[in-house]
Amino acid sequence: MENLEKEQIVQDLLPQEFGKQGKIWVACLVTLCLIGFAAYCHQLSKGLVVTAMRDYASWGIYISNFVFFVAISLVGSLITAVLRLTDVHWSTPLTRIAEIIAVSAITFASIIIVVDMGRPDRFYNLFLHGRLQSPIVWDVIVITTYFFISLLLLYFPLLPDLKIMLKYKERTSKWMYKLYTFLGSFWKDKPEQFSLSNKAINILSITIIPVAFSIHTVTSWLFATTYRPGWDSTNFGAYFISGAFLVGSGGVLVAMYVFRSHYKLQKYITYDHFDKMGKVVVMLALLYLYFNVNEFLVPAFKMKKPEEEHLKGLFTGEFAPIFWFAITTSMLLPILILIYKKGRRPFPAFIAGILVVIGSWFKRYIIVTPTLLHPFLPMRDVPANYHHYFPTWEEWAICIGSLAGALLVITFFARIFPIIPIHETITETEEHEHDKK
């Protein structure tokens, strides 16, 4: 990043209008969202009967999609908070990417959980009659807290950038100018403002870590607080958290590559970033693999009777193809790719990131549904289609729509705000120069 003039940095990083590719991308996402929305309207009128969920498989891909969203949102706390507090500077250009992934994912996690409710019209009962002893209420509390902390962690570092963008009036449209004014006109780059903002960001970075751990631990407890084989595990909190950091980092790898090549940010997101992020993903994949070994090997060694059918279903039975697919694509292949220096170049790292994200989505499915289809008492006195679960088009449409929605939020964010922090990049370049002298 040497010899970069301040002016050049600003010009490179100011948000750009959608090109042809961008417009097509947005159009596709909007279409997918609309299809999902139509499917949800259909579900609202008919009831959850339009899904493939029944009395045994009472939770399906809505819940695994919810777990996926909560998981991927954890990366915001990892990149912004953990790396900031440990004084790691290489991740600065990635903080905003991580934080917007966190905010949009946690938003869609809340939406998808409402989609899963049999009576979304009674959502207010959670506040009227909420009972603190239910893990669902804990989840509502920590997810709301996490959402607001993440939003603030997105907003505060944006303030100096808003001032820069207000200076470049010719590059913004009218409504965007108004939005910047509304959000950031009070920011005058005063030293007091900087010290206040830094203090606030530090406090938020510290608070977000326990909150982030809570959201995913509590989400794992939605399962681990029951008796069912496959869920009845003390390993679950740590297992979920490690998996969450993995999928989030994989998501960041993908986003880095896309933004870098689309917005021509090669000078800002460098080979070095892919190299370091690739190493982070390898470490997290190994960590998650470790928890997976704990989660499956220990019960498989004992083969207690209720666990037996569940584990056999996963290892060699009807869920074996998805189970091994998820293990391979979310952990083994990314490790194999990213462990080599050549694999940590942008394109292979991007592929590894995609594998992590896709594998992790199916991994969540494997955690949720097979357990429900292996109850303590054998399935009995129900229609034949209650014995199996394969999602209907409505479920796919809604889940894909929600994923498209999350991407749409990220896309629009990058259209309106600089996806790489301008002010911080300038400061760090200056410091860099200073150090050299």
Add this chain to the structure above:
Amino acid sequence: MEMNEKSTSRREFLTAGLLAGGLAVVAGCSSKKSPFDPEAGDQVAASGEKVKLLSVDGEIIEVDKAFLKPVPDLPQVSNEAARIGIPGKKFAMVIDLSRCKSLKKCQTACNHMHHIHPGQNWIKVYPMQDAEHTSPYWQPTTCMHCDEPPCVKVCPVDATFKRQDGIVLIDSDRCIGCRFCMAACPYSTRVFNWEEPGLTKEIADKPYSCETSVPQKKGTVGKCDFCPDMVRKGSLPHCVSACPNGVFFFGDMLEDSVTNGSETFRFSDLIKDKAGYRLMEDLGTKPSVYYLPPVNRNFPFEKHDEEDSTENKSTSKS
């Protein structure tokens, strides 16, 4: 011998109590005008046909049949009262596995009385076989009405609740349909109304009662409720009275008696003599439903033809 006497005298006492209760209700209806006064209300002519009744003092009296009025249905208790339960009671069920041949009359009666969605059942009758070389048997399950109910623990809105009389019920007007309770219940007794339950307008328009669990509502959870509405009337739950083999016994643990309608036992003696047990005791849920092991059976274990077609494995896992 002594025990026998005790239980006989107890049975007499219960019968007398029921009769006296019935009479009290008859008398209670007549607080303002005596039904025995021909001028009161409807003009009733004596039919000459007499019925013997037991008075409150223990005297047997004769009353003309025409003067007897049927006891009107007690009004449904409010949902606030239904959350509290019947004071001074702790309901329990005993299921005698040696008597069950999977006639499923219990299931039919239950489905009919609660207007359950076709295909779903609150009572399930499992063909069980605990191990390869052990003998298969039929095991009907209701809601276990656990004293440590996992479903109640996880409900975020207090829609499913435990009453002081031990019964676990659902308020379908409050349930948000998250189905956490279904994931939490190890006995798989909860069912979900995935679509409109398809009730007649007359039933669907009734206000929901936690005690009758009627009408079931789209997007909410349903399950066996131990029929507290019947218990309030002094009757037995529908499954108990529908079973021709007397498999189900119902009663009050504080009174220490259970009955299947024709036989009444001291609950503690029955459990002691027949080695009663509860399902999945190791989970610590403390069910209110007890099972008597399938020994000295009344019927051999025979799988019906209708089974197998839609059902799969017959082996139990726990």
